[in-house]
Structure formats: C-alpha cells, structure tokens
Amino acid sequence: TQSTRPQRLLSAVQKNATRGNPRSVVRAIDEFCRHKEWAMNVGDEKGCILDSIVSEVNPVTVLELGTYCGYSTVRIASLLPPNAKLITLEFNPDFAAIARQVIAWAGLQDKVQLVEGSSGDWIPKIQEQFGINTFDLVFLDHWKDRYLPDTKLMEKCGLLRKGSVLVADNVICPGTPDYLEYVRSSPCYKSQYFISHLEYTKAEDGLEKSVFLG
Numbered sequence: 001t002q003s004t005r006p007q008r009l010l011s012a013v014q015k016n017a018t019r020g021n022p023r024s025v026v027r028a029i030d031e032f033c034r035h036k037e038w039a040m041n042v043g044d045e046k047g048c049i050l051d052s053i054v055s056e057v058n059p060v061t062v063l064e065l066g067t068y069c070g071y072s073t074v075r076i077a078s079l080l081p082p083n084a085k086l087i088t089l090e091f092n093p094d095f096a097a098i099a100r101q102v103i104a105w106a107g108l109q110d111k112v113q114l115v116e117g118s119s120g121d122w123i124p125k126i127q128e129q130f131g132i133n134t135f136d137l138v139f140l141d142h143w144k145d146r147y148l149p150d151t152k153l154m155e156k157c158g159l160l161r162k163g164s165v166l167v168a169d170n171v172i173c174p175g176t177p178d179y180l181e182y183v184r185s186s187p188c189y190k191s192q193y194f195i196s197h198l199e200y201t202k203a204e205d206g207l208e209k210s211v212f213l214g
C-alpha cells in the first residue's frame with residue numbers, strides 16, 4: 001500500500017537523524033520538507049522565533065494544540081527544564097502515531113504527554129487528568145477555526161494565569177482572523193505580531209504572541 005506523507009517524514013527522521021538528538025531530528029524534518037515534500041510543520045524560520053519565546057518564558061507547563069508529526073513538540077520540549085511537562089493534543093490518530101515515534105526518536109518521550117482527541121473535549125479535563133492547574137505557555141497550531149473557541153474555553157476552565165503566554169501559528173496563512181481580532185482588542189491580552197513566512201515558502205505568515213493579563 002502507498003505510504004503517507006507523515007510516514008515518509010518519519011522515515012527521513014529514522015534515516016537521517018541521530019537517536020536522542022532533538023536538533024538532528026528538527027534538521028532532518030526541515031531538510032525533508034524543504035527538498036522533498038512540503039509539510040505543515042511550523043518550520044525553521046518561525047521555529048527560531050518560537051524557540052526565542054520559549055527560552056524567554058522558560059515554562060514548566062506547556063500545552064500544544066495540534067501535534068501533527070511532532071516537529072514543534074520536539075523543538076519546544078528540547079528547550080524545557082528537567083521538571084517541565086508538555087501536553088500535546090492531536091485529533092488525527094494517524095498523525096498521533098507518527099508523532100509518538102518522532103518524539104521517541106528525539107528521546108523526549110519523558111517530557112511529553114501526547115493526548116489523542118479533540119481540544120474541545122480535552123481542555124475541560126486537563127486539570128483533573130494531568131494534575132496541572134495553569135499553563136505557562138500555550139502553542140496554538142491546530143485547526144485555525146478552533147483557536148478562538150479554545151482560547152475562550154481555556155479562560156473559562158481557569159487554565160490561564162496572569163502572565164500565561166499564548167503563541168499562535170498561521171495567523172496570516174491560512175489565517176485566524178477572528179482569533180487575531182480577539183487577542184488584539186481584548187483588554188485581557190497584550191499581543192505582539194512576529195512577521196515571518198509560511199514554512200518552507202516565500203508567502204507571508206507570522207506568529208502572534210499574546211500575554212494573558214488575568
């Protein structure tokens with residue numbers, strides 16, 4: 001049977017990256033996506049901006065919405081302090097199966113909890129299931145029409161505290177207009193746009209960093 005693009009991306013990691021070396025996993029995926037097949041990872045350019053925000057926040061608790069193949073999961077988890085935890089939600093079981101293997105190849109499985117299911121179902125259950133009260137950092141990279149409803153849901157569930165940082169991918173391409181309008185106009189957020197490009201292309205895209213003011 002034909003392989004899928006996530007399966008071919010995993011094969012490229014297993015062929016070209018060193019086990020236990022997250023940077024080599026990131027490099028192998030970027031090489032594959034730039035020279036073989038485009039895939040919807042945050043990519044190297046926006047990835048560097050994400051790295052700088054993660055390093056600045058130095059989070060102990062991280063929520064990622066939208067794992068895909070685990071590229072940003074590996075980027076973020078490789079920067080976390082030893083006691084930190086990253087919970088990543090993936091809706092598509094095929095993506096989740098690939099991401100688990102990519103995260104394991106990077107040797108980061110002890111820092112990462114991959115949860116399969118819909119963000120709408122899982123966000124209200126995180127506190128009781130994982131013993132986490134609030135998140136220091138949230139990376140939004142799932143379905144673009146879910147950014148706003150899930151942000152409101154996180155507020156309602158008390159998962160954000162004064163100073164929690166939201167980083168949203170693709171606010172220009174494919175675009176998340178309702179989310180952008182909300183975080184830029186709400187008095188509860190201080191927002192900043194980091195201009196960049198859609199992964200592996202020349203099209204404009206960017207990350208929106210929004211600090212929850214409580």
Ligand SMILES: O=C(NCCc1nnc(-c2ccc3[nH]cnc3c2)[nH]1)c1cc(-c2ccc(F)cc2)cc(O)c1O
Pocket residue numbers: 040041042065066067068089090091092095117118119120141142143144146169170173174198199
């Ligand atoms: O759709 C994207 N990403 C979403 C994948 C996903 N992986 N997991 C989920 C999930 C996870 C829990 C969920 N709970 C409820 N829905 C859920 C969806 N969604 C995406 C698309 C593009 C893109 C740009 C230009 C194009 F021409 C075509 C495509 C670029 C990107 O950087 C993206 O991130």
Ligand SMILES: [Mg+2]
Pocket residue numbers: 040041042141169170
């Ligand atoms: Mg994205």
